[in-house]
Amino acid sequence: MKKLLPYAPALSVLLIILAFALWTDHTMTKQTDRWRDQLQQADALAQSEDWPAAVKTLADSYEDWGAHQIWLHIVTEHDAVDDAEAMYRRSMAFAAAEELSEFRAEISDLRDQLRLMAEMENLSIKNVM
């Protein structure tokens, strides 16, 4: 045990980084899944022509998304976050104008963008390569 003591600082740093990376992976997947579910819900409401509920669901989702901006800017590329932010705003504009086809296309893009953001943090050979 005493022999391992000199290795402790370096190993501790590596383990902390590994734990933080795995936690980021898990949290990012969990958060983006939640936002994607909210967007799917808004999409379903829009399809059933319930625009006030769709606008409200989307606004709630945007608020939830906005509350995590600092964390998102710490862990992921700012361009990816900014793109998603722009998509949220466009979706809200289409929802307010009750333009179903544009709204659905934008929501679909936004859900894909959120999926990609989670994927970027995943532990996978594809990402490492």
Next chain:
Amino acid sequence: MITALLRTMILYFLIMIGMRLMGKRQIGELEPSELVLTMMISDLASVPMQDFGIPLLSGFIPILTRLSLSMLISQLSLHNLRFRALICGTPAIVIRDGKIQQDTMRKNRFTLDELLEELRGQGISSVEDVKYAVLENSGSLSVLPRTSQQPPTVSQLGLKLQDDVTLPVILVNDGRVIRQNLIACGRDENWLHKQLAQQKLHSPSQVFLLTLDEQGSVFCVKKEAAQ
């Protein structure tokens, strides 16, 4: 984050293997692991510094990973000689008893021109004058000339000389008194002021450098404005 961690580890070891395969000539003053660390950290730090679209953490994590890996490798090298030989290599004797070890030179891709250049740089004109020449892990060549080619030492001449090699301690550095050193030398401010008075100075602020050696000799350089 996990991608950054794994990529950093892979690239670190890849570059280190590359440095080891390139041989000692490419290394210069540092050991392979130190060179890789120095090379990569400076590059890594500049990326998040210039590109504001990248999270700062993307620079932190690879740097911390590399520093930790380097610390681990240093510790492993300290405890395990085989691992040290694998990572840092082993010194290679390129001249033994005046004879060039051609096989060793070939293995280390060390050319005859480079060998002769290094010997000339150390003031040796003939390979026969060299007892040993060792190509160190850092890439430098250590040359040990034959005794007949070395200047005689005091002990070889059988002379009895007083050992006058001393380590001077700095007591005043650019006008500032280093009290810690003054106390360590067993002196005080009164002694210092007496020394300054002998130099016709009133205050330590007029001194650029003042040192005291083990034999009690004081060396004083006045500030140019005070002279």
